[in-house]
Amino acid sequence: MTGPATDTASAAARPSAQPQPGQAARRPRFRKLRRSKVLGIGIALIAFWVAVAILAPLIAPYGPNIQHTTALANPFPSSDHWFGADPLRRDIFSRIVWGARPVLLVAPAALFCANVVGIAIGMSAGFYGGWVDELCSRVIDVLLSFPKIVLYVVLIASLGPSALNIVVAVILVSSPGIGRLVRGLTIELKTRDFVTAARMRAESGFYIMLVEILPNARGPLIVDFCMRMGYTIIAIGVLGFLGLGLPPPNPDWGGMVREATPMLTVYPYMAIFPSLAIITLVMGFNLVADGLQDLDHGR
Amino acid sequence: MADERDTILSVEDLEVRYASDDRDIVAVTDVSFAIERGQCLGLVGESGCGKSTIAMAILRYLGHQGRISKGRILFQSRDMAGLTAEDLRALRGGRIAAIYQGASTALNPTMAIGAQLAEVLRTHAGLDRNRISDRVLDMLAAVGISEPSGMIGRFPHQISGGQQQRVVIAMAFLAEPELLILDEPTTALDVTVEAEIMNLLGEMRAARGTAMLFISHNLGLVRQICHTISVMYAGQIVEHGSAQSVLDRPRHPYTIGMIACVPRLDLGRADYRLVSMPGQVPRLVEPPRCCTFMDRCAHAREGTCDRPMALEDMGGGARVRCSRWREVAGAGLSAPPAASATPILPRRDRILSLEGVSKTYEMHRLFNLSRKSAAKVRANDLISLELAAGETLGIVGESGCGKSTLARIVTGLEVPTGGWVRLLGGDVTRRMVERRSLRQVRNVQMVFQNPDSTLNPSHSVGFILERAVKKLGAATGRAARRAEVERLLDLVRMPRDITRVTAAHLSGGQKQRVAVARAFAGRPSLVVADEPTSALDTSVKTAILELLLSAQKESGTALIFISHDLAVVRYIADRIAVMYLGQIVEIGRADEVFTPPYHPYCEALLAAVPAVDGALDRRRPRLTGEVGRAVANAGSCLFAPRCARAIAGTCERFEPPVIEAAAGHLIRCHLPLADLCALPPVFGRRGGAAQTVSGWQPTNL
Secondary structure, X not given: OOOOOOOOHHHHHOHHHOOOOOHHHHHHHHHHHHHOHHHHHHHHHHHHHHHHHHOHHHHOOOOOOOEOHHHOOOOOOOOOOOOOEOOOOEEHHHHHHHHHHHHHHHHHHHHHHHHHHHHHHHHHHHHHOHHHHHHHHHHHHHHHOOOHHHHHHHHHHHHOOOHHXXXXXXXXXXXXXXXXXXXXXXXXXXXXXXXXXXXXXXXXXXXXXXXXXXXXXXXXXXXXXXXXXXXXXXXXXXXXHOOXXXXXXXOOHHHHHHHHHHHOOOOOHHHHHHHHHHHHHHHHHHHHHHHHHHHXXXX | OOOHHHXXXXXXXXXXXXEXXXXXXXXXXXXXXXXXXXXXXXXXXXXXXXXXXXXXXXXXXXXXXXXXXXXXXXXXXXXXXXXXXXXXXXXXXXXXXXXXXXXXXXXXXXXXXXXXXXXXXXXXXXXXHHHHHHHHHHHHHHOOOOOHHHHOOOOHHHOXXXXXXXXXXXXHHHOOOOEEEEEOOXXXXXXXXXXXXXHHHHHHHHHHOOEEEEEEOOHHHHHHHOOEEEEEEOOEEEEXXXXXXXXXXXXXXXXXXXXXXXXXXXXXXXXXXXXXXXXXXXXXXXXXXXXXXXXXOOOOOOOOOOOOOOOEEEEOOEEEOXXXXXXXXXXXXXXXOOXXXXXXXXXXXXXXXXXXXXXXXXXXXXXXXXXXXXXXXXXXXXXXXXXXXXXXXXXXXXXXXXXXXXXXXXXXXXXXXXXXXXXXXXXXXXXXXXXXXXXXXXXXXXXXXXXXHHOOOOOEHHHHHHHXXXXXXXXXXXXXXXXXXXXXXXXXXXXXXXXXXXXXXXXXXXXXXXXXXXXOOOOOOEEEEEOOOOOOOHHHHHHHHXXXXXXXXXXXXXXXXXOOOHXXXXXXXOXXXXXXXXXXXXXXXXXXXXXXXXXXXXXXXXXXXXXXXXXXXXXXOOOOOOOOOOOOOOOOOOOHHHOOXXXXXXXOOXXXXXXXXXXXXXXXXXXXXXHHHHOOOOOXXXXXXXXXOOOOXXXXX
16 A cells, blocks of 8 residues: 655645545454454444343333233243243243343443543653553552452442442452553653654643544553453343342343243253343454454464 | 576565555565675665565565565575475574664563573584573674673673664674675664674775675765675665765766755865755555656656666676666766855854853762662763854754754753853743743744654644644745745645645655745744754755755754764764763864864764765774763863763863863864864875866765
């Protein structure tokens, strides 16, 4: 590929000989996107669940909390209840479809907040250094020293199970890790000459952090976001399984697995279908993270 | 033609392709050459011309995307294509050795030097332990390492870059290769170290009769070591011949252009003019259907040049890929009139003055928390200089001499530990850039060395320049800023529609142009350029130099130009300061510094630079050793340990005085002025000046 434009005076005088700048710059990225199978599968899985969540009223044959007396004797999968019925004889297929909504709402919203907090902490620590860095880094160390799942359980158990409290818990659990990542990226990026150039234009620290440094940290941050989406969805599932998820009777995949455990040997499908839902969604995000990383390294 | 047996390597009609997203890129096409025992072939050309690809193709290191699509490579009459993986492994590092640019990456950081060298012998020679260690020690001595037995126990990070490259050379020669491939082996090194390494390579070749393939963009180096030269352009050899004939009487317009781009050490800016080549190297997606250089060639003719060019024999083994070479050679190079000599400027406003500035870094060792015992490294030591408005000051010296530290002090990125810095009439000694006044900040801008880090890769050219205009310039309002951006793009000769392109998609030269435009956005009083051209190709380098000069003239800006390339500094600077270990050892007008009387260090630096022009005759004591660290100054001359002209008993004991050789020309040396004046000039012209004006030289000598 020829460069987007030429390097010199004479060529500048006849720009028609060269491809128009801008055009050449954009195309290869999409071509690469098509080339990475892993990324394609990941995006397809996520898109599937997003579509399910949005179209839930159209897809689900029943409401998530309607009990079907017809299924009292035979809760097994049938033409009426594709995935069967749960211990309370609610339609599992409908509950899984409706259950996609809280997961796909809570997890990204919580992680978005965690990223805002993490980026703010990590970026100031990395950019200013000195005592700001010491303070932020020690707080991060303390928070990271707790096992994640213990932190989740302790937080939700004390705050009480609700969507908002899950968001708070995700912020507290995820932002230290994000902060540490951003701090490292910032320390590396702030030595670049374009940051020095910004300092020599008397730009404010705020401007340098947000406009000069942050855009260049987006690659690792997007990959990290996808990985964390996987963890967070699992965490929400685990909380639901421990009875600390969304309060009943809301459809909650983790909670569905928990309700199924006492009768696992008789009705295994009651746990298997919601587990499959969690697995495919988590896998979607992990594959996207892998795919993006591969593209980054030109593999 | 020589005997068949003497031909070590022959490449026949080679074509190499790289698989790309949609179609193949032709990296090398129609390349044929042969190297005989004891001969050195130079491959020269800008980056992207396929030089390294040839080296990789010989060793079959093309990776999974590259392949040899045509032609063959014969090593000692054996076709390389028929070799098994096992044969290849025995060949690589054994009968064919290669030395690349980064010595530090060629050595294993976890293994001691001795063990790494021994490994070569175990793999390729199969000697027993005692004989191995003897051979290793002999070889280390042969590559000029003064204490081989001490060296074998050390690790790569404990030795300097120059010594690392010596070890790599030792490693290459240990296996007694028939062919040595050298891919820019000295590009990362200082000129003085480079000179030593080149001498060493020359000696090793003479002693062992190794055939060499020497790849470089530096024409001076190539002249020094190579018998024959092949000039590469866009994957083809465009000119081939003996080193002397190619460099003294180039026939191909590209060769002529390349030579005209090289700044000269022996002439000042007033005496000649660098001519930059327009355009850039094209990338081929199929074998060319016209002359690849046609777009950039001043001699191109419709009907003659728009068909594939064949290598034409010019007699005497010289070949050229240009159908108009007779006309081209006859026309010579029409050099534009010389830039008018810079007049001696009347005393103008001083915009910057440094007085006794020093900068000491404290080295904190791990586990050594007591501040008192921390060793001090002096980067700058009592620097005093002044800069007038519109003046260009060049700063030269080897790496580690404190050039960049000085730049960082002037720009407020570091604070000196002693002395005074006055900028635009205000004291800024203790002020980092964040604490300087808006006027002081706006009026000092910088151009950086690394094109890949100088622009924010996420931003578009338009955003970058508009922001600079907004923060630094006087233009208010969006329309005025847009107009100003367009003025800047015109200034650096870039098309106006480039504003929409993201910085990450620009070439190195384009990035550096935008960086120059950004620095001059607010018509600053002072621009500090820290090695702005050292990462660029020859022809691009010249273009950036021209830009800096014209931008500077347009806005009346003073320029501090830091470089290790003496010829570049001589071309661009009005005054030059030579730095050694944090001290200015000589300062004066460009022509004064480059002719006697000069400091012995300056003399040695000049002597180390390889010249393209063979008419230059230089017989000088080589500068040996390397820049140390000025840890403690015991009141001696810092250069004394390396100085060929040191006075025993004086130089290592007393601080040298500053001699004023002429008004404003200061030399810090113990030698009496009369002795310094009597030093023979580095640039003697062989056989007198009259005979040496060769065809390609600009006419206005």
